[in-house]
Amino acid sequence: MNIYEQEIAMYDKRVKRMEENPDPNKLKATKMLYELLRDGAAAHLQHWKEGKPFISGGFGNVTRALGLVGLDNVQTVARAKDVSKYMDILRAAGYPDDGCEMGTVGMAMLINGDLPLPSIATSCMPPCEPVYALGLATGHLCNIPRFNFDIALENNYDTLRYLANQIEEFIDFAESHVPGVHFDEEKLLELQEIDRAGYKYMAGIYKVRSSVPCPIGGQDVFRNPVQPSGYALPKRGLEYLGAYYEEVAERAEKGIGPVMDEKLRVMWAVSGPLGGFNFSELLAKRGVSIVHFMVGGAYRRYGLGPNYGDETEYGRKLTPLEEEARIMNRNSWGSVGTRWIGDTLRVCRELNIEAIIVYELWGCMPTVGLNKVLAEEAAKKEVGIPVLVIPGRQKGLSQADERELEERLNQFIDVCLMRKGMG
Amino acid sequence: MLKQNGRRLKVEERLKVLIDGWKEENRNRWAMEWKRRGGKVVGLLCPYIPEEIIYAAGMLPWHIRGTWGRDIDQALVYRPVNSCLFCSHVLESLLAGELDFLDGVVFSDRYQDMLRLWDVWTHVARIPFARMVHIPRQESECAYQFFTREITRLSRDIEELAGIKITDESLRQGIAVVNKMRTLLRRVYNLRKRPVPPVTGAEALGIALTARVMPKDTFNQELEALLPYLEQRKASLKRVRPRLLVSSDMLDNPAYLELVEGTGSLVAMDDLDTGSRYFWELVNEPLGEPLYSLSQRYVSGPGCARMPSWKEQLDRVISWVKDFNIDGVLELPQMYCRVREMRIPYFMERLKEASIPAISFKRQYRVADEGQLRTRIEAFVEMLGAEA
Numbered sequence: 001m002n003i004y005e006q007e008i009a010m011y012d013k014r015v016k017r018m019e020e021n022p023d024p025n026k027l028k029a030t031k032m033l034y035e036l037l038r039d040g041a042a043a044h045l046q047h048w049k050e051g052k053p054f055i056s057g058g059f060g061n062v063t064r065a066l067g068l069v070g071l072d073n074v075q076t077v078a079r080a081k082d083v084s085k086y087m088d089i090l091r092a093a094g095y096p097d098d099g100c101e102m103g104t105v106g107m108a109m110l111i112n113g114d115l116p117l118p119s120i121a122t123s124c125m126p127p128c129e130p131v132y133a134l135g136l137a138t139g140h141l142c143n144i145p146r147f148n149f150d151i152a153l154e155n156n157y158d159t160l161r162y163l164a165n166q167i168e169e170f171i172d173f174a175e176s177h178v179p180g181v182h183f184d185e186e187k188l189l190e191l192q193e194i195d196r197a198g199y200k201y202m203a204g205i206y207k208v209r210s211s212v213p214c215p216i217g218g219q220d221v222f223r224n225p226v227q228p229s230g231y232a233l234p235k236r237g238l239e240y241l242g243a244y245y246e247e248v249a250e251r252a253e254k255g256i257g258p259v260m261d262e263k264l265r266v267m268w269a270v271s272g273p274l275g276g277f278n279f280s281e282l283l284a285k286r287g288v289s290i291v292h293f294m295v296g297g298a299y300r301r302y303g304l305g306p307n308y309g310d311e312t313e314y315g316r317k318l319t320p321l322e323e324e325a326r327i328m329n330r331n332s333w334g335s336v337g338t339r340w341i342g343d344t345l346r347v348c349r350e351l352n353i354e355a356i357i358v359y360e361l362w363g364c365m366p367t368v369g370l371n372k373v374l375a376e377e378a379a380k381k382e383v384g385i386p387v388l389v390i391p392g393r394q395k396g397l398s399q400a401d402e403r404e405l406e407e408r409l410n411q412f413i414d415v416c417l418m419r420k421g422m423g
Numbered sequence: 424m425l426k427q428n429g430r431r432l433k434v435e436e437r438l439k440v441l442i443d444g445w446k447e448e449n450r451n452r453w454a455m456e457w458k459r460r461g462g463k464v465v466g467l468l469c470p471y472i473p474e475e476i477i478y479a480a481g482m483l484p485w486h487i488r489g490t491w492g493r494d495i496d497q498a499l500v501y502r503p504v505n506s507c508l509f510c511s512h513v514l515e516s517l518l519a520g521e522l523d524f525l526d527g528v529v530f531s532d533r534y535q536d537m538l539r540l541w542d543v544w545t546h547v548a549r550i551p552f553a554r555m556v557h558i559p560r561q562e563s564e565c566a567y568q569f570f571t572r573e574i575t576r577l578s579r580d581i582e583e584l585a586g587i588k589i590t591d592e593s594l595r596q597g598i599a600v601v602n603k604m605r606t607l608l609r610r611v612y613n614l615r616k617r618p619v620p621p622v623t624g625a626e627a628l629g630i631a632l633t634a635r636v637m638p639k640d641t642f643n644q645e646l647e648a649l650l651p652y653l654e655q656r657k658a659s660l661k662r663v664r665p666r667l668l669v670s671s672d673m674l675d676n677p678a679y680l681e682l683v684e685g686t687g688s689l690v691a692m693d694d695l696d697t698g699s700r701y702f703w704e705l706v707n708e709p710l711g712e713p714l715y716s717l718s719q720r721y722v723s724g725p726g727c728a729r730m731p732s733w734k735e736q737l738d739r740v741i742s743w744v745k746d747f748n749i750d751g752v753l754e755l756p757q758m759y760c761r762v763r764e765m766r767i768p769y770f771m772e773r774l775k776e777a778s779i780p781a782i783s784f785k786r787q788y789r790v791a792d793e794g795q796l797r798t799r800i801e802a803f804v805e806m807l808g809a810e811a
Contacts, residue, residue, distance in 0.1 A: 094768040098505065099761050123731060125560055129535035133765035136731055140769045148731040150561040150569075153532060158572065165565045334535060336555065337542030362505060365535040365761060369502040369510075373546045391503060 004045035011038035025258040029244040040232025048116040056138040057122030065188035073106025083395040099363035103130020124149035126334030129365040145177035163325035198228040199303030201241040206302040208252040214289040215251035217258030263287030269294040271361035277402040296333045334366035356387045388412040444633030469531035475597035480585035486635035489513040491789040507536035508788035509673040527552030534729045570718040594713035605702040607646045621656040624690020625680040665750035665807035670694035686801045692747040728763040737773040751807045754783035
């Protein structure tokens with residue numbers, strides 16, 4: 001089974017499970033999400049069967065406006081059933097097997113024929129060096145045209161124009177190197193309009209998390225909503241976000257959430273063990289709400305910065321390409337650490353978060369070495385938030401690893417509760 | 424004319440000063456002398472930072488390396504063990520106070536782990552002046568213009584540190600001096616095309632490393648005076664074949680090349696950011712606007728594995744293999760150097776297509792696991808010898 005077939009089967013199963021055994025603690029909107037992801041996978045499978053072009057990487061809405069479909073060779077690691085098989089493939093091909101799984105497993109899937117061969121590859125830095133390297137390596141492995149976006153460290157007008165110029169160059173590049181590809185500005189404007197509406201919902205979903213108890217919990221926290229164009233079917237993505245927001249807003253209004261007897265509110269950051277160990281359930285049993293999953297730049301991800309169409313940031317209306325550049329530019333993930341730490345601590349203040357658990361993913365270049373700095377900054381008197389840093393991988397945890405993780409989480413919760421006089 | 428304890432040195436001794444200038448007991452000495460004379464020293468963590476700007480401000484550009492000690496316990500408080508070892512060793516050096524003499528440091532975001540080092544560096548705030556420069560991963564007019572603005576901003580900050588204004592004239596002078604260093608080093612390297620070169624691979628790298636810590640004017644004067652001697656010198660080598668090209672990054676200890684040459688081979692050329700790539704390209708003269716000319720030089724060219732121009736990087740390695748009559752390529756990527764690791768299959772494939780024997784062994788930052796490395800390299804060298 002290729003990855004799309006696997007996803008269709010997996011989401012079908014999940015939809016059925018939700019219909020047969022609804023869990024009141026889980027969001028109903030998640031069923032819409034599974035259907036959306038299932039149908040998105042089917043659409044991508046069809047795109048593949050019809051021989052239409054895929055892109056490894058891409059750049060926001062410009063990708064879709066060019067008629068290209070993004071090859072999801074990064075997030076697919078989460079759905080990979082047998083990661084050890086892919087690690088064997090990586091080793092045999094000479095690629096590293098001990099780095100960030102998100103930066104390598106997609107390569108093995110491509111080699112194994114589980115993903116379609118792309119027609120063009122892009123890479124960009126920041127946000128993520130393992131993914132940047134994946135983009136470069138994919139381009140060379142598949143012997144396809146390659147384009148690199150260079151993103152500066154600061155978010156200002158100069159860097160906005162720098163990036164917008166590159167997007168223009170990319171459009172010319174894609175049109176001249178991939179047969180049949182043509183930039184449709186109307187399509188871009190349509191997607192930006194959909195995303196503008198989507199970001200408003202995302203901002204709302206973010207804000208309701210400040211309610212006590214937190215209206216979202218368990219694995220729902222880790223299904224970070226993305227802007228509608230981040231889904232294969234953007235209009236349905238917008239519908240999903242609307243339903244998601246309505247549901248959590250209603251919960252917040254009624255004062256209900258999965259962890260009613262909320263003793264501690266935590267942020268979970270960077271990554272986590274995938275499949276198997278249900279740490280969110282463990283925390284919930286101890287009265288701990290995971291209020292927010294911090295990965296990627298908070299303000300880009302949650303639409304909290306200037307939205308599409310905003311004219312106040314630069315004193316004028318931006319061009320459509322500048323709008324795309326703006327979204328990428330305000331990313332704090334993988335940039336200088338002060339931006340990401342600043343975002344993280346701001347989220348803690350805004351959402352009344354009392355502790356941070358960082359699952360420090362092996363080989364995560366955006367965060368390696370930053371977590372101790374975060375811990376020291378957060379521990380300062382004026383902030384006073386304890387931070388637990390746990391190194392680990394996403395897949396392939398042994399039972400001993402899970403036991404150790406459980407132990408460390410329990411000890412951390414004990415300390416946090418003692419600090420609150422609840423020990 | 425170099426002197427030691429008032430005595431004029433003989434020519435081989437003078438050469439030895441350049442060859443051994445990188446050694447632990449020597450590398451700080453020019454920086455300390457510079458400071459004793461009232462000057463300031465600016466540490467650099469990346470060959471993409473234009474040294475010319477530091478020179479133009481009347482300060483000494485000094486390339487930082489990490490501690491070569493085994494223990495990096497203080498650094499590991501902040502950094503996981505499976506991250507860039509160069510960065511971890513540099514951090515250890517900082518936390519141990521070995522870099523306290525620096526008046527400032529300039530970083531680049533050439534790779535993400537360097538950005539992470541920056542985060543800890545500024546957090547511990549041991550050296551007040553620290554600047555980060557974005558290095559474009561693109562070669563285009565847009566990128567040249569952007570980098571010109573980046574280094575213009577850097578120049579303003581460097582002026583403030585130095586307390587003097589950097590003029591176009593002082594920049595042109597800086598470019599001329601650093602270009603001269605590059606030209607002289609290329610002349611030394613070109614002599615290595617000979618069947619019996621004047622210097623071993625380890626010695627050649629030693630000279631390039633000394634250029635990174637010695638005042639440029641002094642270095643240029645010395646090397647220029649020594650070139651006639653080098654034209655006639657023959658390196659002391661066990662064997663002169665097979666001829667190897669060693670490729671790596673952050674390899675700043677020639678002991679690694681001594682280890683390689685100790686297996687009965689000659690390192691006739693390198694593809695190192697501390698070696699050939701440090702000086703191979705010149706700033707184009709005659710100059711237009713000096714900062715723009717600098718930008719073009721530093722942004723263009725194949726660069727290191729972290730830059731997207733992998734094809735051009737391999738094109739250059741292959742052309743060096745031909746120019747330097749190389750029998751085999753030995754890649755020694757530093758462990759946990761993630762982008763470089765992802766490039767290895769492409770690196771090997773290109774060399775295979777060009778019928779160039781090649782092999783890759785990961786290494787630590789400091790010289791370690793010598794026995795294992797020596798055994799592996801010996802096998803490669805033996806294979807090359809058999810093929811020849």
